[in-house]
Each structure stands twice: as C-alpha cells, then as structure tokens.
Amino acid sequence: MPESRFDIAVVGAGPAGLAAAVTAAETGRSVVLVDAGEQPGGQYWRHPDESAPRGEESLGHHDWSIFTDFRARLHRLTGDGRIVHLPRRQVWFVERPAPGTRAHTLHLTTAHVEAARSGDETPRSVTADGLVLCPGGYDRQLPIPGWDLPGVMAAGGVQALLKGHRTLAGRRAVVAGTGPFLLPVATGLAAAGADVVAVCEAGSVSGWAKNPLAAAAVPAKAREAVEYATALAHHRIPYLQRTAITAIHGDDEVRSVELSRLDREGRIRDRTRRVDVDLVALGWGFTPSLELITATGAETRKDVDDSLVAVVDSEQRATAPGVYVAGEATGVGGALLAVAEGELAGLIAARDQRATVPQAPVQALQKRIARYRRFAAAMHAAHPVPRRWHEWLRPDTTVCRCEEVSFGQVCAARDELGAGDARSVKMMARPGMGWCQGRVCGFATAQLAAAQEGRELTADDLRPTAKQTFTAPISLEQLAEAPRDE
The missing domain is CATH 3.50.50.60 (FAD/NAD(P)-binding domain)
Known part of the structure; x- marks a missing residue:
C-alpha cells in the first residue's frame, strides 16, 4: 500500500x-x-x-x-x-x-x-x-429555446473532443455566447474541416475600451487576438457582434438556429436570419x-x-x-x-x-497575478452575460434538463408559491435536484430568481449549488466496502 x-x-x-x-x-x-x-x-x-x-x-x-x-x-x-x-x-x-x-x-x-x-x-x-x-x-450555460436538442453542446465540450480525441462534433457549426473562448473553438473546428457559419458574440469588442490599461497588461493576449482574427479571416468565418442565438430548431436533432441582434442590455432588437446547422457550440464563460x-x-x-x-x-x-x-x-x-x-x-x-x-519569487508572482487579475477584470467587463437574456425564453423552454423543469414552472414557483430566491425555487420546482446537482442550470436558475425579484444577483443566490455533502459521485458498493474507521 x-x-x-x-x-x-x-x-x-x-x-x-x-x-x-x-x-x-x-x-x-x-x-x-x-x-x-x-x-x-x-x-x-x-x-x-x-x-x-x-x-x-x-x-x-x-x-x-x-x-x-x-x-x-x-x-x-x-x-x-x-x-x-x-x-x-x-x-x-x-x-x-x-x-x-x-x-x-x-x-x-x-x-x-x-x-x-x-x-x-x-x-x-x-x-x-x-x-x-x-x-x-x-462551461457556464444559459437555457434558450431548443438548447436540449441533440447537436447542442457546451463550447468546452466541443473543444475537448477536438483536443482529446481529434473528433468533430458536427460538420456545419455555429459558435455563440460571449467571451474570447469562442475564438479558439471556432478556429479549431474550422481547422479540423468543419464549416463554421458564424461566431456570434453577444457583446462587443468595444467593451475593451472601458479599461485600456488593464487590457494592455498582458501583451501576449493581444497577440493571440491578432492570430485568431487572422484565422477567422482565413476560414472566412463572420464575427457577428451583439448577436445571439435566441432559438434552436429541430425535431430529433438540431436543424437550424435563429440569430438575433441585441441591444446593450441583451434585449432582442430584431431577428436577423435563420441558419441551417447540425452543431451549436454555446459558451457563456466558465x-x-x-x-x-x-x-x-x-x-x-x-x-x-x-x-x-x-x-x-x-x-x-x-x-x-x-x-x-x-x-x-x-x-x-x-x-x-x-x-x-x-x-x-x-x-x-x-x-x-x-x-x-525566498521572498523575491513570492513578490514576483504576486505582481504577475495582480497584472493578470486586472486583465481578467477587463475581459469580464467587456464580455458580460447579457442582462436581459431571460427575455428570450418561452414558458416551455427547459431550464433544468435533469429534472425537466421549464421556465414556466420556475416562474410559477415565484408567482404561485412565493419563491423569491434560488434556494426556494429549487425546493418548489426542483431545478438543480437532478444528476448534475445544479452544475448546468444552477447559475441560470439563480439569475432567473434574482431577475424575477427585480434585484441584483448575490453570493447567497449562488451558494446552494456550490455546497454538496459528497463532492463526487460514489457508489453504495464503495461506501459499504469502506473500512469501519473511515
């Protein structure tokens, strides 16, 4: 042993x-x-x-x-x-x-x-x-109509298949959400032979102008951005700003997506077009x-x-x-x-x-961390989750896939049962009680609960999902075989 x-x-x-x-x-x-x-x-x-x-x-x-x-x-x-x-x-x-x-x-x-x-x-x-x-x-995920269809994947899952197995998750793809991570996913798919019809960024790159000094704190990231811009141009992939997938269509699998133009708050300004795809890669940060x-x-x-x-x-x-x-x-x-x-x-x-x-390497690391933290703050400010994303949802839109809880049921938990926070919504309507224990729907449920109450999201809204008695799945057999002193 x-x-x-x-x-x-x-x-x-x-x-x-x-x-x-x-x-x-x-x-x-x-x-x-x-x-x-x-x-x-x-x-x-x-x-x-x-x-x-x-x-x-x-x-x-x-x-x-x-x-x-x-x-x-x-x-x-x-x-x-x-x-x-x-x-x-x-x-x-x-x-x-x-x-x-x-x-x-x-x-x-x-x-x-x-x-x-x-x-x-x-x-x-x-x-x-x-x-x-x-x-x-x-991957942080937001529910949208049709996101539970086969062919819709987290952007990180699409990239994991590429990196770990050299496997394409689809042949005609759209990559959507917000943040720089959309770029390596799109260019990776294209380099592997997929037809990437667009990258849809819900925000705008102009957001980086809010904090130019922090954005310039890590020059290597600017070089990466240039590399991705070059790759997008090479593969002729459109980069659509203030654009989001607001509906996904199909019967037994993804057939098409609906692209919509957004205002600064994330409200749908106008629906632009419908695009045929067999893969949707969604990424809203991590x-x-x-x-x-x-x-x-x-x-x-x-x-x-x-x-x-x-x-x-x-x-x-x-x-x-x-x-x-x-x-x-x-x-x-x-x-x-x-x-x-x-x-x-x-x-x-x-x-x-x-x-x-020695103290010298400690201080050097602290300075480097402070610089990277400033850059991260600028990145998050430039690519926030759209504030009004919940207005894209329909009553029958699935919020929790494990328990098959719809947006209408989440709203009913508030309107009919008085649930005013994420913990109460979870108790009344069951989102987050399934196999993933809220890892997929927890953030969205917390945001929905706060938005429906007309208030800002708080740490207390998010904590119930993070706290688990068992931090990983374990079988009853493994529990039963544990020595008595364990």
Whole structure:
C-alpha cells in the first residue's frame, strides 16, 4: 500500500495544480497529486494519449511549452518519490482537521470504471497538513429555446473532443455566447474541416475600451487576438457582434438556429436570419467548481463576472486553516493566471510548513497575478452575460434538463408559491435536484430568481449549488466496502 500521509495534498492537475505540486515538491515537501484525468494537463491542456507521436499532441494548444516543462518536472519528481501522482481519482469527501490538529483527510473514489476494476493499491484516503485545491471550472450555460436538442453542446465540450480525441462534433457549426473562448473553438473546428457559419458574440469588442490599461497588461493576449482574427479571416468565418442565438430548431436533432441582434442590455432588437446547422457550440464563460472549497468550510464571494469564487488572501490562503486555492476557483482568468497562482500556492504552503522559500519569487508572482487579475477584470467587463437574456425564453423552454423543469414552472414557483430566491425555487420546482446537482442550470436558475425579484444577483443566490455533502459521485458498493474507521 503506498504512503497515505503527506505534507501537502494538491487536488487537480490542470495548469494551477501542476504548478502547485511541482513547486511545493521542489522545496523538499512530500506531495500527493490527486486528479480525475488519465494524464496531467486538465481541460486546458487536454490531449490524446501520452504515447501520441511528438508534435501531434500539441495541436490546437497555447502555452504548450509551459505544460511540457511542468510535465517533465512532474515525471522527475514522481520518479524520485517526492510526488505521488494519483490519476483517475476524485475526492468524494473532505474530512476537516480534528480539534488541536491541522491534518485534512481526503477520501478518494475512482473516476473511471477501468480504474475501479484495475485492482491497484491506491489508498482509499490521503492525509496532509496543507491542502492546495485547484478544481478548475466548467462551461457556464444559459437555457434558450431548443438548447436540449441533440447537436447542442457546451463550447468546452466541443473543444475537448477536438483536443482529446481529434473528433468533430458536427460538420456545419455555429459558435455563440460571449467571451474570447469562442475564438479558439471556432478556429479549431474550422481547422479540423468543419464549416463554421458564424461566431456570434453577444457583446462587443468595444467593451475593451472601458479599461485600456488593464487590457494592455498582458501583451501576449493581444497577440493571440491578432492570430485568431487572422484565422477567422482565413476560414472566412463572420464575427457577428451583439448577436445571439435566441432559438434552436429541430425535431430529433438540431436543424437550424435563429440569430438575433441585441441591444446593450441583451434585449432582442430584431431577428436577423435563420441558419441551417447540425452543431451549436454555446459558451457563456466558465463557472468555478467549488464543491471542495465549501467542503473545507472556506468562505466564498461573488466575483466581477457574477461567478461564486473562493476568498483568498494575497498568498492564496483560503479562510479555512491549512487550505490554499489557485486557478479558476479564485476567479476565472485563464491558464497563465492559474499557473502563477498555483506556483504561489505551492511556495506558501511549503513555507507555512517551515520550508525555506525566498521572498523575491513570492513578490514576483504576486505582481504577475495582480497584472493578470486586472486583465481578467477587463475581459469580464467587456464580455458580460447579457442582462436581459431571460427575455428570450418561452414558458416551455427547459431550464433544468435533469429534472425537466421549464421556465414556466420556475416562474410559477415565484408567482404561485412565493419563491423569491434560488434556494426556494429549487425546493418548489426542483431545478438543480437532478444528476448534475445544479452544475448546468444552477447559475441560470439563480439569475432567473434574482431577475424575477427585480434585484441584483448575490453570493447567497449562488451558494446552494456550490455546497454538496459528497463532492463526487460514489457508489453504495464503495461506501459499504469502506473500512469501519473511515
């Protein structure tokens, strides 16, 4: 049985987690890296099997050299026994430190059927004095009429198929929503051979003019924007601003979409045209995964993009003792920000355990993080979720796909049952009570509840979805087989 007690446990092997794990281990601390993926990289650096021919695995990726450097360091540190890497594992429960102690215990479950059947000797739980949480995030979705038809996918899911499996989700596509992430999805589809009929941006690039200094804080992003503009022109993909998909049509699958021009508040100004497609990629930014953060008792807050995020100090410490958070969970800001936060969290977690850590790299990372945070704030201001998106909905529009709850039922929960917040709507109409536990519909339901009351969205509207007793699915068989002392 491998060692199950460590100085530091890192959860997540994406940009933030990789950076945290190798940085902490290089200070001499013992580190365990727990990750649901088959191989390191997370969603951002998702790639085919590690045995793929050199060069092919990096297709469609940015900052690939940063990943390969971290991967090489991870392999070296794993070989030296300074990092224990546990892939295909998820944390299903976080046991907080007992009074007078500081050790967190993470209870693990298999993330893949193959892992469950492999019969390996991976421990059922690991214990560490320092806990660095880098859970990443997932696509934020808004319901629109027809979004539950086959052929409608999250933009991140479309890109994951391309990056991880070289698979096209459709042949004639439209990419819509808001934010810079629409661009790599559209150009990736086009480069793979799809006919991308348009990129529909609900906002406007003129929004960047609100904060030009922050927008210029990361010059590499401006270069990326030029690259994407060139690729769009090369593939003759129209970039339609203040335009959204407001209805999706089809019987058993997507056949066409309705494109509408929007005003600054997101109201439909006029319906422009109907376009035949077989793939709709929708992306409204990202929502952090906060189940692990709330499981530790750490505090959360609402960020500038209306996401619920972890509260951290200038050294990535959460408000729960011995807990550090890095990456999207502190606020969506991209891979470079996540890497910097991960490195800082790894250094501080090691320093808090009496490792020798010079102050110069800490200060340099803090300055870099501040610069990236300013850029992220400018990005969110330039590409907000349209304020009046709920006016696109019809009474029969599905809001919660798991429980088949319609927009009309959500409205009835308010009008007939007095539900004035997201928690009450969930209790009365059941959105968020299905398999995904609100991960898909939670943000939209919270926004709908606030909009119907004529008030701003609050952190309290968002917290019910983030808090889960079990942070990952676990079978009754696994629970029954757990030793009595667990």
